[in-house]
Amino acid sequence: MTSGISSDQAGARRAAVTLRDVAREAGVGLGTASRALAPGSQYVADDVRSRVLAVAERLSYRPNASARATTTGSTPTIAVLVSDIRDPYYAQLVHGAIGKARGDGQMVTITGTDHAVDDEVRVIRMLRSQRPRALVLTGPRTGSPASLLRELERYERDGGRVVVAGDDDLPFDTAVVPRQEGARLLVTTLRELGYRSIALIRPAADTADVRAWEAGIVQGARAAGVRVDVVRTPGVERSRDGGRAATAELLDDGRPDVDAVVAATDTMALGALSAVRDAGLEPGRDLGVAGFDDVVDADDVVPGLTSVDLSLEAIGGAAVDLALLAPAAERRRIEFDARVAVRGSTPPRG
Amino acid sequence: MTSGISSDQAGARRAAVTLRDVAREAGVGLGTASRALAPGSQYVADDVRSRVLAVAERLSYRPNASARATTTGSTPTIAVLVSDIRDPYYAQLVHGAIGKARGDGQMVTITGTDHAVDDEVRVIRMLRSQRPRALVLTGPRTGSPASLLRELERYERDGGRVVVAGDDDLPFDTAVVPRQEGARLLVTTLRELGYRSIALIRPAADTADVRAWEAGIVQGARAAGVRVDVVRTPGVERSRDGGRAATAELLDDGRPDVDAVVAATDTMALGALSAVRDAGLEPGRDLGVAGFDDVVDADDVVPGLTSVDLSLEAIGGAAVDLALLAPAAERRRIEFDARVAVRGSTPPRG
DNA sequence: CTGAAAGCGCTTACAG
């Protein structure tokens, strides 16, 4: 680090080519230049338009998005709130959003939040300054949503759009992650593979996503005639270690003839794989293991982990679609299919 | 999808509380209100300031960042160009950047590019509209950088800052990924573990990052007295399958008494692990395998993959630091230490 | 179809 100059200096910005420059150079008025450059506008003579376009190209003119936004009132950006972009779950959502946004001429902004309501409120207050066209909420959150809803309503009142990509528990347009359906499908599939009795490994925190997953499992099990034990280990975290601990406890208890362990997330399932090995068993052969989210690169683990693909990329894209819709009285939902990926960790049983 | 209304509608934005509202409500002029709200400004009476602040709070006022930007000339955002946010390499960089930016009151924008020069130029042209305070370039790129440099110079001329987070091959302030040092360290470490002869698995494309890695390996090997074979399989991609194919070829060739396979990326190393198994060998015990980037969750693989931690998060943060510095005549570089993580895939050798 | 003018919501010299 060599510079002692204040990092607050913005630099000399005034140099950029401006619409006025283009208009002067093309010999037209400001308004005409503006219209010529606007893709939609009809009211420009063809020759004038092409002249303006040529000048703009030659000067390498780029419209000032901020100036446009202060006229327009909003920015062509969509703000996505995620807790951790390194988490493949969020990375997939964001990737889908970026791809779709790009086609629609929108930017994507990523803002970090720990998904506690208080923090989300703080972040949204900050974001309101930006006047993003839409806010995309993700992830399960902790805390009572009352203050969050107030803040979001204020944002909507100012013309912003609020969209959820995740669970179906907030009163906004939602691209629903098909957890419940996915969980149901997983049980059905396990049943077809010959599994009869499964144990659920879940984090202690009772968030909306885990509830949806568990509901789906229980529902599917009832329909398919599969027995379900829920392992409720106090304090278990949504992590590899959490999955390992809970599974270890299950196995210590002399597991009530369970033939598969089903975890709420792939990460926890990886912990379950280790715990099974720690107990001297061979995952897959001796005890089935399945995850959820299909976020782990299947082939990176041995055996490959059976999981549920939740179409997260498509959901990220759908959230952008919803964000660009005009607000409507009724709430809109988009839901994609879940797909079970059967791999080595749940071989056909008996 | 129920709405037939054009998605181009921006909604009624005019509702938002404005500085004028705050000033009127507080009974002061616009200028005074502006100054009272500006964190730095001294020239406001304390009682006036607190009155304005109270009104702003009560009205839930949030300054319009676009309006501020059209006065100021730039936006408090840092644009990061990445090819794929799902790639943990980029996810880590971006995560580091977000964390640092947040502390500095900057937003982070993610823009996708395939890292071909032509595409980067296109993306940067788009971004120039946004007037982001800085552009952070990442990743190795393909194509001749001439047109890219032209575009970036234009951006700098308008007052923007260009920063690189990656290889040290562009004439801008750079947060250097310590590939060469890391590669050198890896060989030294392998030597200490007892390895004498290694084969390098590399993608066919000769990008800056791979060159740096290879140079580091060769350099380290020379110093430590380790023999190096470079496996140059035409067309091999920087992927799991690429690593698998190249390793398979090496093993087919009756590998010249190599005792470890060292891949240019963790992903390729995972492919190498598979190829070793395919050949009926046990990775680790029969043949050492090492990767690079330490991007794979160590415990997800069996055996754990020896790799090099490149401090990517810190580098992402450092890029933001550089971005916020005033431009300077001399080019600045920040380099972090690399660290070798030894795991089960390279046990001590005889 | 086009130009001059007003306006978007701020910030920043400029006189008090």
Next chain:
DNA sequence: CTGAAAGCGCTTACAG
């Protein structure tokens, strides 16, 4: 310390 005014770079009715 403070208010009125000019200006940032656009867009958009409003008269031609």
